Amino acid sequence: MALFKTEKKPPRAGIAGKWDVVIGEDMCKACGFCLNVCPVPVFEYRTVPNKLGWFPMYVKHEEHCIGCMLCYQICPDFCIDVAAK
Amino acid sequence: MNKLAAKYLRPSQIPTKACHGCGIGMIENWLLQAIDELGLKQEDVIFGTGIGCVGRQTFATWGGDNFGATHGRALAVATGLKLAQPDKKYLIVVGDGDAASIGTSHLIHAARRNLGVTVICEDNMGYESTGGQFSPTTPAGYVTNSSPYGMVEPGFDPCDVVKAAGATFVAETTATQWHQTVKIVKKALQNDGFSFVHVRFPCNENFGAYALGTRDTLKNLEWIYEHTQGRKADGSETDFTWETGIKHDASNSRPEFSRLLRDMNARVKADMEAKRRP
Numbered sequence: 001m002a003l004f005k006t007e008k009k010p011p012r013a014g015i016a017g018k019w020d021v022v023i024g025e026d027m028c029k030a031c032g033f034c035l036n037v038c039p040v041p042v043f044e045y046r047t048v049p050n051k052l053g054w055f056p057m058y059v060k061h062e063e064h065c066i067g068c069m070l071c072y073q074i075c076p077d078f079c080i081d082v083a084a085k
Numbered sequence: 086m087n088k089l090a091a092k093y094l095r096p097s098q099i100p101t102k103a104c105h106g107c108g109i110g111m112i113e114n115w116l117l118q119a120i121d122e123l124g125l126k127q128e129d130v131i132f133g134t135g136i137g138c139v140g141r142q143t144f145a146t147w148g149g150d151n152f153g154a155t156h157g158r159a160l161a162v163a164t165g166l167k168l169a170q171p172d173k174k175y176l177i178v179v180g181d182g183d184a185a186s187i188g189t190s191h192l193i194h195a196a197r198r199n200l201g202v203t204v205i206c207e208d209n210m211g212y213e214s215t216g217g218q219f220s221p222t223t224p225a226g227y228v229t230n231s232s233p234y235g236m237v238e239p240g241f242d243p244c245d246v247v248k249a250a251g252a253t254f255v256a257e258t259t260a261t262q263w264h265q266t267v268k269i270v271k272k273a274l275q276n277d278g279f280s281f282v283h284v285r286f287p288c289n290e291n292f293g294a295y296a297l298g299t300r301d302t303l304k305n306l307e308w309i310y311e312h313t314q315g316r317k318a319d320g321s322e323t324d325f326t327w328e329t330g331i332k333h334d335a336s337n338s339r340p341e342f343s344r345l346l347r348d349m350n351a352r353v354k355a356d357m358e359a360k361r362r363p
Binding site: 002003004024026027029030031032033036052054072073074075076077078079080081083 | 086087088089090094099100101103104105106107108109110111114115261263264289302303306307310318
């Protein structure tokens with residue numbers, strides 16, 4: 001049982017889409033923890049670097065978020081906030 | 086920025102000074118959650134730091150009162166502060182160099198006195214800010230910058246030391262146990278006495294690069310996760326496992342040091358008053 005999930009499945013209908021995910025992209029250091037700990041495809045790397053020089057994460061599919069808060073707990077740079085809509 | 090960081094931390098200290106993939110920020114986030122769940126405000130908590138990775142990256146991040154002590158001496162400063170202001174909560178965030186190496190003596194004697202502070206020992210298993218030399222908590226056999234043929238010395242568990250010295254709350258977690266860490270830090274903050282929480286977290290740039298041979302952030306955190314669980318992803322056993330959880334809980338069982346000292350002060354004052362006016 002690994003911590004990070006390599007295979008991501010879109011969530012079942014009805015449980016997703018109730019959450020508001022915000023990423024502070026200017027403080028992201030692109031460690032990739034949120035992308036890999038998330039069980040559903042929500043995050044994606046940007047192709048343009050931020051002012052720290054990293055390619056930050058952004059919220060690509062907010063409608064897939066199931067509110068498990070794993071990304072909020074694991075983010076080392078206080079970037080992510082997940083709240084109910 | 087998440088809401089708790091906006092509520093409790095100084096905006097000038099964010100983005101943090103940590104390397105990418107460092108666990109210090111995660112642990113600080115969990116500390117903020119524990120503080121928030123207890124309903125504490127910025128002015129109720131005094132945040133003390135030492136020197137090293139942990140000292141540098143948590144220094145002056147707390148929005149309330151802070152202090153930064155010299156290497157290993159955070160508990161010496163905290164002792165004086167606790168005696169002066171006994172009704173505040175003290176969160177002393179130190180690294181393994183501070184707690185288990187140069188400041189072990191301060192740690193032992195603070196535990197012996199049952200000083201009412203909460204010590205969070207954030208352990209990255211080496212002196213990573215100076216280039217990745219081994220520390221007393223480096224696991225035996227692992228390669229570091231100053232032990233290129235493997236760490237010869239056996240490791241050292243600061244939890245056993247503070248428990249033997251008389252600490253009233255001792256716990257150990259790792260950087261992949263967020264809910265446990267929040268609960269444990271809440272219990273530690275509620276203990277009116279010496280609480281010690283040992284949290285291991287990954288170092289990507291030095292420990293990971295020398296001991297594990299990779300600077301991949303995911304592999305380093307996965308290594309911490311495997312040694313917390315005792316199992317690798319393929320089901321085989323790891324070479325060692327950290328025993329996590331609450332190791333000793335005798336919360337509020339012994340009188341706290343500042344209260345003892347204040348009681349003695351009041352008693353002596355009353356005695357002297359009585360002698361002065363017969």
